[in-house]
Amino acid sequence: MIVKFSFTAVLDFHISLRTIIVFEYTNKIVAHNEPNGNQKKVDVQFSEAECFKIDAENRKVYCRSSVNNNLDGKEEFVVDYDYLIVAVGANVNTFNTPGVTENCHFLKEVEDAQKIRRTVIDCFERANLPDVSEDEKKRILHFAIVGGGPTGVEFAASLHDFVNEDLVRLYPGIKDLVKITLLEAGNHILGMFDKRITAFAEDKFRRDGIDVKTGSMVVKVSEKEISTKELKNGEIKTIPYGMAVWSTGIGTRPFIKDFMAQIGQASRRALATDEWLRVEGCNNVYALGDCATINQRKVMEDIVAIFKKADKDNSGTLTVIQFQEVMKDICERYPQVELYLKNKQMGNIADLLKEAKGDDKKESIELNIEELKTALSKVDSQMKFLPATAQVASQQGTYLAKCFNRMEECEKNPEGPLRFRGEGHHRFKPFRYKHLGQFAPLGGEQTAAQLPGDWVSIGHSSQWLWYSVYASKQVSWRTRALVVSDWTRRFIFGRDSSSI
Structure with missing residues (x-):
């Protein structure tokens, strides 16, 4: 496994696979080998090297030595990985200003x-x-x-x-x-x-x-x-x-731009990830910190799946009680719903549905899918990009370390929200930033x-x-x-x- 990670996350990182950690300020690499699954005794190998290319298709990272006293020039080598976590930060943005x-x-x-x-x-x-x-x-x-x-x-x-x-x-x-x-x-x-x-x-x-x-x-x-x-x-x-x-x-750093071009993200300013910090288009690659941005999924993209999941009796309409049964998963999967209710000063989803329906009797409200779309039409306007700060990167590093440490356990007992586009639950809860x-x-x-x-x-x-x-x-x-x-x-x- 190759992992590019922040210093904070390394303190909590004890996974049972081969790991490589690349620090932001010099792209240094630390390799963790743990073939016996022992999570306490870890054989650590350190290599001071610079990553200059990622090959996601073949799961390889290309590196070169950054040691100044290398008499034979900059020695290059290749490292295979199972999982890759990109946390190399960002370059200074000069906006192409001359001089x-x-x-x-x-x-x-x-x-x-x-x-x-x-x-x-x-x-x-x-x-x-x-x-x-x-x-x-x-x-x-x-x-x-x-x-x-x-x-x-x-x-x-x-x-x-x-x-x-x-x-x-x-x-x-x-x-x-x-x-x-x-x-x-x-x-x-x-x-x-x-x-x-x-x-x-x-x-x-x-x-x-x-x-x-x-x-x-x-x-x-x-x-x-x-x-x-x-x-x-x-x-x-x-x-x-x-x-x-x-x-x-x-x-964006140059080799990250090349990687983004490989995976179809050339038009973006940073690596786009989902709420679990997985790079979109690469199931085994994660990214955090200044080099990445979370592409929060919109409620309206999954509105049909949400309606179908809540409508357990297939009646074609939803009651408040039916919708509230999946409300916890909705707020966990789409944090903009909870934020929208807070900003609108609404106590619960019933107030939102009542506003859309224009009915004072909360318990008797029944909505079809078009009325539900109307009720949630403005929710996605609350979506915001996270700031490029150390506070965000630190929380992401801690979150991802915990996810990897519990990966085997959560395969058997998923803890995340419902998959509204499929069956069952996600393995982990999505990352939620807490501004301190x-x-x-x-x-x-x-x-x-x-x-x-x-x-x-x-x-x-x-x-x-x-x-x-x-x-x-x-x-x-x-x-x-x-x-x-x-x-x-x-x-x-x-x-x-x-x-x-």
Whole structure:
């Protein structure tokens, strides 16, 4: 079995088949061999390699060594699999903007963060030289961040703190020349957050001296200038900069594009899966995280099968009681039904059927198939794509690990909803994402938090909540201790400003 999986999922993954795990940031592969079915003693083989091709028809994954000291070049090898789980994340999306790849920094890998840190310090070193003109110093110390989403906002806030709390003490003569600009094509930054958080973030950035330019779409990046198009009037402006960071979204990795072309998904932006995270068109391939998207099945596609399953007496009409008998399976298979009832503030399916029929007597309501179609016609409008966040990927990894661990057991005792297009039940319950909230660190030990129940918190208390959540999500106690000790060191001694 070949499995590409996230770190979180690996902790819970104990399946009794050959397994290969490929980590996102370097496409590393871990092989699990367990021929004797022992779920506790697992022989682990690790290979640091890059996956560059998937052959779904022959169940093979083509890899090449990524070890730098390979004297004979990049050695290639092929691995067979029983099941494949694709979790390789995504690339940075440049939207084919000229000059971005050559001149911008990205926020994707650990190496990107290290490179950004070195570049920031180099900018201060160059601007501090005595023979540099005033205008050139301003250009060098102008830091431009493209993208007003959570990543871009958090980086702008962190950069502001780093400059004003640490670097200005080492370079006091040029501290007034530093400028940070955040460019966003939309009307507001943090567009996916509550409006109260958006307003607070924009106001705080203005007070901190961070220049927020909304409605500015970057059309070109040269070595020293960024060209933007103002969406209001179409005017083209150029902004000189010393360092540019690109943080505008995600794109598909090249070998995933090739795989999608193989299986007839070439027109999609990501691998399409069903609610069980199986890639459509490949029964033995699963996908999760940023490289995939769940193609939630529509109720109206199965409305005839649903009606037939509920109409046990073949009368041609459904009573409320008959429909409620399969309602649990419907809500589990089609979560948009439950969401629709919640948004319409309806207590149960009887209220929905009554609205469609126009009958006040709930118990006496009987609907034919056309009336049922009318009742459920707007349900599919509640379908939403899941956000490309670590929270989603982590829950998907945990879900899939549990499914594989219970695969043999659930073959005999299925736990999922009814197969409305066939007989019996599915082996597993569909994946259901549970949103636990989202945070936006805004610098100055202040964070905005948007938690379930429309609860919004902004300020220092939310920062400590963010610290606790961040630490708790680490993969081990060792990592938690390292992270907390690093925060403590920063509080006491400040950030490390060396160029090592």
